[in-house]
Amino acid sequence: MSKAKTVYQCSACGGQSPKWQGQCPHCGEWNGLLEVVAGTAPRRYASLAASSTVQNLSSISAAETPRHPTGIEELDRVLGGGLVRGAVILIGGDPGIGKSTLLLQALAKVVESRQALYVSGEESAQQIALRAKRLAVESAPIRLLAEIRLESVLATLVQEQPEVVVIDSIQTVYTDSLQSAPGSVAQVRECAAQLTRHAKQHGTTMILVGHVTKEGALAGPRVLEHIVDTVLYFEGDTHSSFRLVRAIKNRFGAVNELGVFAMTDKGLRGVSNPSALFLSQHEEPVAGSCVMVTQEGTRPLLVEVQALVDEAHSPNVRRLGVGLEQNRLAMLLAVLHRHAGIGCFDQDVFVNAVGGVKIAEPAADLAVLLAIVSSLRNKPLPEKLVVFGEVGLAGEVRPVQRGQERLKEAAKLGFTKAIVPKANRPKQAIEGMEIVAVERLEQAVEGCR
Incomplete structure (x- = not known):
């Protein structure tokens, strides 16, 4: 049996090199090249949208993008007024800061008018049910899927056809077309690209939860921030009950918007007068x-x-x-x-x-x-x-x-x-x-x- 071909991939930028080097030749990162099995993946590079003809910019009618409020005023402020159909949102923050709590609260309000699906790759269905009970939203008709295989997730999305999807988190999802482990640069980049492709083609609002590094930056390749429409950072001191959600990138609203929340025993509550x-x-x-x-x-x-x-x-x-x-x-x-x-x-x-x-x-x-x-x-x-x-x-x-x-x-x-x-x-x-x-x-x- 022939030995599987291996390459060395940078954990920072995702660049590949045929042999190990102390410094990545692509981004200059030191000691970041890791040995991975080279995999082949046909039919991976489909277009993000249907082909269209060339047309004059002046002939295109520019209509205001309709927004769907989440029901949480501070979150809507950061998003630029609410959720946009076909938008891909990436939210990152320290472990335990409240990302899953905020998104579960938001989905509980969104399902009053739109169908929503929560895909969990980190927690079991029972753990999410316990959180929902603590937040007093256990009666909300939220569809739940505990799965980390990308192909199964995409098949469920086609079957359920939800309008809003939460992937918690993108680092736990993997695809069979790659042989590297979940959370690797290649897996994160490929899974995010395919989920983005699905969101654009079907008009689904996709919310991806991302991990952060010890320096506080979003983990994974930088291309992850480029392909999404909105990047939100969840900030806050673990010794304080207050949390800040800041928009770093937003194609549908203003950047550097700030949402202020207070963590309570019933979840996150918006602060109307943050100056205090x-x-x-x-x-x-x-x-x-x-x-x-x-x-x-x-x-x-x-x-x-x-x-x-x-x-x-x-x-x-x-x-x-x-x-x-x-x-x-x-x-x-x-x-x-x-x-x-x-x-x-x-x-x-x-x-x-x-x-x-x-x-x-x-x-x-x-x-x-x-x-x-x-x-x-x-x-x-x-x-x-x-x-x-x-x-x-x-x-x-x-x-x-x-x-x-x-x-x-x-x-x-x-x-x-x-x-x-x-x-x-x-x-x-x-x-x-x-x-x-x-x-x-x-x-x-x-x-x-």
Whole structure:
């Protein structure tokens, strides 16, 4: 009997090499080549859609894509308004964070108007029934299939013809056309491609649950994120009851939208006012605290930025940012010294965004610097103050997008004073709010005295 032919496949990108190498020749990943049996798979590369003729773009009628709400407001916000027919959604997150719980709750509401199928590859039917009983949705007419073989799953989809399908998870599904183990790069890529092909041809909304690596990225080949329509990340601290669902990619809506949930004994519950989660309740003003307005998609959120400046007791000072980019913190400290005359070269600086939220936009620059100045001087900022603005290397305060919406959100929550870039000053006064427009960093520092 002839020996099966083997190749070496990269666990990061899926590229193949005839012999082992320390570094993948395709993506440069080190120690990622694993020996696998080379398999042949005829009829694997069918078209994702029926062939069509060439036509002018101007002659195509562009109709608004109809959406079907899931019944969970926060999830609909992240999806762009609801589920789209034929869309493929990939949701990933840490183990035990609540992916299966959220999807089971969503299906329980979806089946009121549409037929849904839950395909489980990780849990038995009894385990899912126990979760449904805990969530009080055991009476929902959800169709359930515990299967990991792709061919059986596709045959069931053709027979049942559901409108919404959940695959939990894509890493457990395998196809007979490949000889590698379930969860390998080839299996994940091939199974995802065939499920996507079925969704596009039959107009089925497909939701794939994906595992994440220890770095927090979605496991499997990067092509998995490219072929789907929407990528959602389930974030949250295991020590906190709050969960965040963020849209990283969305062909049917805005990206970087944020949905906020609270984990309860009855499942996940949407939080209507998430700004309250990220604001600490101090009985009296404290030094080193500054409230900013960040923009998550179309939603403005008020987040408290805390800073602690302490005398360094070692030659190497520390610069630590939690929820903020650390390299940008070092740059902002240099700008503060150069243009405002406030030096922290002999101080340890620690900055934290309250509530575990991650702030990636530069609109947090001004709030971070004012919190640092407040901690260094041990003097609290004015009460009911909100700040936002980008700080440049020349010391200028640059405008940010959606400034009017940020100010209206702050006024709605009772803030009475705002320090904003001059270009973001509203044309019409906002009732009950004093607007201080600044052009330079030193003006903002003086305005907080």
